[in-house]
Amino acid sequence: MSTTDKATTETPDPASPAPDAADSADAAAGAQLSTAPLDDSPTGPAVGIGVIGWARWFWRQLTSMRVALILLFLLSLGAIPGSLVPQSNVDALKVADWKREHSSWVGVADKLQLFDVYSSVWFSAIYLLLFISLIGCIVPRSWQFVGQLRGRPPAAPRRLDRLPAHTTWRTEKTPDEVLGYARTVLRGSRFRTEPGKGHVAAEKGYLREAGNLIFHVALIVMLVAFAWGQYFKSEGGKLVLRGTGFSNTLTQYDDFKSGTLFDPDDLPPFSFTLDRFDATYEMTGPQRGTPRDFKAYVTFSDGAHGTPQKREIQVNKPLVVDGSKVYLLGHGYAPIVSVTDPTGKVIFKDAVPVLPQDANLTSTGAVKVTDGYKDKDGKKEQLGFNAVFVPSFAGEGMGTMFSQFPALLNPQLALNAWHGSLGVDSGLPQNVYRLTTTKMEPFKDESGQPFKQKLALGDTMTLPNGAGTVKFEGIERWATFSVTHQPGSGLALAGAIAAIAGLAGSLFIQRRRIWVRAVTGEDGVTVVEMAGLGRSESTKLPQELAELAAQLHQQAPSAPDPVEETPEGERG
């Protein structure tokens, strides 16, 4: 240790405030510096005390610091598997992949609820026990703390020189004068003081305990807020084509998830139209193609008949409406395709959204012509096309349909044509981005191969045998939005702020006591003693005591020393 701060390195052991536990009178002075429960080693309940005895024993165990410690440790360990095994509420597809790859583990993993760790029985058990323990800990501690606030700083221990920080000097002032000054000095430093017989007791730093209690209560508040949010939340996704709109009712969503207590009537009424969507990409460098900026321009109306307003939605800047938030999640392209029947009549023209498969927006989808098509013989049929769309095709002869860049540098659309029944009338829910070909036949080219063709913008392909034509007319954009309603987040935030404030109080404030004793010595000169005791580990106590002593010393300066004695301890 460097020479300067030796005096400050020795601080008391917080768990045994009085240096000599044997000296019980002194121990009393240090008692109640905290409301922490005593760490009594666990002993079983006495034999024959019955159910109530066991229950009490169990409760004492549960609310002890030791068990809190173990539960906390279990909580940290228990959270780990959820980061290693995919979670079904985060990404169900990944869960399916994982199950395929680790098929021998699936049984065990399912039993252990490894795909739903954070709602599993065992994880819930850990945190519920912890929070019961926490409540069982906070309640008595709060009462104790109130008691301590009402009480007064305890009387000085008999031997002040045994406390962790101590100083003494002799002065010619009378004891009463010294104690009077001492109270003023201590009060000047915002200590609570209590005069006693021949001494002044003082205490400061109650906020530490308050902070600690606030912190632990705030943890409960955050848990409650989180649970509240889980029960009442809702989250829906919607793909919106440019130029089209969305209004916030259940039926409009593509997918919708909600907590068990959510009521669809709670959806705030609003609507918006997507006017424009801009995406910017890195054009050069090794990160070419990395998105830089996404912006959706919408016309938004609040309420059922609100006045339309222009708004922008960006990735980090959701639109906030009445407790719900509208987030911009993703974007993509929708090739505009028109289809004519054998007579040349346009029976279909629509922008068909395709779903991005990679970062360069190679996208796949399906064009489904459900109505209005009759083949050459006048027979009613349905048409279907599997579509692969690339916004930036590498160029002829460059092989595969993989996009080289996410923006529209060289858009190409590849179609596989099918006819027959799309199966949409079967009543089963269908994926709009995928063709169900069980009841369909592929069109065949001359060589009998399934018919497919790649189209550039404006190209038309003719289906075999005069079955009609398909034209790649244009490209539209779409954006996906997620509308979330997450109640309780305000409460969670309040809890979080309280937790940080409480924690700072708990960790940075130190609760400590200082005693000043002044008695007349044998030679009629007053002996002043000052000592301090802190509960927590801090360097500051001896420094603080030295500063207070210096102030007091100004008013009660040292008396001349009897010459014959030399102070011991200065040999070194």
Added chain:
Amino acid sequence: MTPLAAAANENLAEISNYLIYSSMAVYMLAFFAHIAEWTFGSRSKVGRTAAALTGAKEAAAAGAAATAPAVQVRGKGGATAVLDQPKVTTRSATGARDVPDGPGAAGGTVQGDLYGRIAVSLTALAFLIEAAGVVARALSVQRAPWGNMYEFSITFSTVAVGAYLVLLALKKNIRWLGLILVTTVLLDLGIAVTWLYTDSDQLVPALHSYWLWIHVSTAIFCGAVFYIGAAGAVLYLFRDSYESRLEAGRTPGRFRSSILERLPSAASLDKFSYRINAAVFPLWTFTIIAGAIWAGDAWGRYWGWDPKEVWSFVTWVAYACYLHARATAGWKGRKAAYLALFAFACWIWNYYGVNILLSGKHSYAGV
């Protein structure tokens, strides 16, 4: 397509790279200077710990007074000389070993001390160069330099060294950390320039937010300072077993003694580590909360058990566990130190492991 708002300034990026490489060279020199400090320091007479533990109380008192002339240990009830100021006597806790702190790497030798000072000066110089490198990187991309793992790494070591230098400037007894710190900084930078290097570039849209400044800067800061706390905990474990060997009357090997003897006492190291960890914990709490708020803005949910979130939570709970352990009598000392190390291991894993091995929404790592 709109043109890019800020094309990376290639020149500045290159300057940044040169600065980082230069700082590595200077850290290397600091490393050798520290080695010299330890080597020359070993010529000193050490062994005061043993004296304090096995010898008479007198020896301990003498040792304490020798290192700390500012404190006068006064006799109980004895008369005192006329004082300008009353002097405060401190007592250590019961049960704690009454052991003086070691003299530091230089071992109290003049030559060792000279090398130590050179090492610290070189470290300070390397710090300035490295910090300039980080700033140049930030200017080259006109954003916070925390967009990928390379940038995290160079900022991380800059902050760790900065914290160390600040503690030194505050006259804290921390020079014992020098060699370890410089070594790990070299390791960190080596990994950064070899494996993690990413050309300076813009950010993906999810990172466009002022929360980047708040959340990521505090995360890096917490990690860097937690690192210092963890280093203290490791040394505590070594020093503690050394002291208990001495206490048991055994003689540890010469090499071991020579190193451990020069460190602060186990009690001091333990306290140091605790204070660092406790001081950073509220900030780490804040970091996680700030991250949650940002996630709420960017992804529509403030907590979704994404791997990065899971490990931040695990780290947080582990540190909370450590703080509880310190408040519980039976868990102080070595057990608590192991918890602190576990917590820090979680932090490191969250940084390297989760970024590289696990995928999640936070996968912008850019490696």
